[in-house]
Amino acid sequence: MGKLLFILGAVLLAYVWWRSQQIKDKAYQAVLNRCYESDVELLDGSIALIKQGPTKDKLGNWHWFRHFQFEFTSTREHRYKGLITMAGFHVVDIELEPFHIN
Numbered sequence: 782m783g784k785l786l787f788i789l790g791a792v793l794l795a796y797v798w799w800r801s802q803q804i805k806d807k808a809y810q811a812v813l814n815r816c817y818e819s820d821v822e823l824l825d826g827s828i829a830l831i832k833q834g835p836t837k838d839k840l841g842n843w844h845w846f847r848h849f850q851f852e853f854t855s856t857r858e859h860r861y862k863g864l865i866t867m868a869g870f871h872v873v874d875i876e877l878e879p880f881h882i883n
Contacts, residue, residue, distance in 0.1 A: 783864050797872070799854070801847075802809060804867055804870060805847075807867070807870055807872075808828060808872070810848070812863065812875065815863075815865075815875045816853055819877060820855070821861075821877070822854050822855075824851075824854055824879065825827045828851040829849060829850050829851070831850045833848065838873075842866065844868040844869065845868070846873070848864060848865070848866050848867075849864070849865045849867070852865075853877065855880040855881055856880075856883055859881065861880045862878050863875065863876060863877045863878065
């Protein structure tokens with residue numbers, strides 16, 4: 782019985798990790814699209830998970846939110862921060878700090 786619980790736990794952890802990677806990949810693609818639309822460059826080619834957890838949305842429904850931070854540049858001289866919020870596989874919001882325009 783103990784071995785079965787161990788295997789089920791390992792499978793569950795692998796599934797949670799796999800799903801988290803899929804969500805991060807979707808967030809990364811959304812950030813790339815926003816950077817392209819805003820004519821800025823994503824720096825370091827990555828996003829970083831900074832916060833996650835259950836939170837109520839505007840309608841009072843519970844969702845598991847993930848907040849990823851990234852950096853971008855518009856002039857290649859200054860770094861600016863951005864934040865993307867995901868609820869599952871859905872992009873809730875992408876925020877870019879105010880930046881200089883060439």
